[in-house]
Amino acid sequence: MTFSFKSIASWSLVVLILMQFVPLKRINPPVISDIQLPGFIKSSLKKACYDCHSNETRWDTIAYIAPASWLVSNTVASGRNALNFSELKIQDIANKQQNTTKIQKVISEGSAHQQLYYLWKPETCLTDKERKALVQWINQYVQ
Numbered sequence: 001m002t003f004s005f006k007s008i009a010s011w012s013l014v015v016l017i018l019m020q021f022v023p024l025k026r027i028n029p030p031v032i033s034d035i036q037l038p039g040f041i042k043s044s045l046k047k048a049c050y051d052c053h054s055n056e057t058r059w060d061t062i063a064y065i066a067p068a069s070w071l072v073s074n075t076v077a078s079g080r081n082a083l084n085f086s087e088l089k090i091q092d093i094a095n096k097q098q099n100t101t102k103i104q105k106v107i108s109e110g111s112a113h114q115q116l117y118y119l120w121k122p123e124t125c126l127t128d129k130e131r132k133a134l135v136q137w138i139n140q141y142v143q
């Protein structure tokens with residue numbers, strides 16, 4: 001049996017269409033305790049981190065088109081699992097050295113943390129000013 005380009009293309013199309021029906025969780029659970037922070041720190045985190053580390057994810061159009069949507073919903077789920085600013089109090093950051101050092105590391109890594117995302121949405125990258133402010137903010141909690 002030989003496969004013509006046309007038959008491969010049409011089967012691919014069918015598979016692509018079927019993929020769209022795989023149910024995914026794209027929900028924003030209620031914000032339990034949005035972390036209290038100074039304005040500039042908050043807005044920087046909101047811009048660069050909240051899509052994966054809060055319950056206030058801005059779901060892009062791409063989040064609705066399989067198979068990209070699978071990657072997006074998976075990333076958000078494991079991001080929220082690792083750190084969720086909507087379910088965190090400032091004491092949780094201050095009290096746990098492991099939290100502070102991890103956040104410090106990610107901030108200084110820049111877009112190396114989740115490269116694909118920052119490439120896709122360059123407007124969410126931290127500016128130098130924001131990065132400096134965040135480093136200063138987190139440093140006060142690192143013993």
Ligand code: HEC
Pocket residue numbers: 045048049050051052053075076078079082083102103106107113114117126
């Ligand atoms: C595109 C989604 C996405 C964005 C945006 C994002 N993260 Fe993450 N982050 C993840 C995922 C997924 C993980 C868990 C897997 C891992 O450690 O890479 C994670 C893990 C972490 C961890 C835990 C690391 C560890 O070693 O356990 C910290 C801290 C963190 N992110 C901070 C941030 C900060 C701060 C920002 C904003 C400057 C940010 N992230 C932006 C997806 C994201």
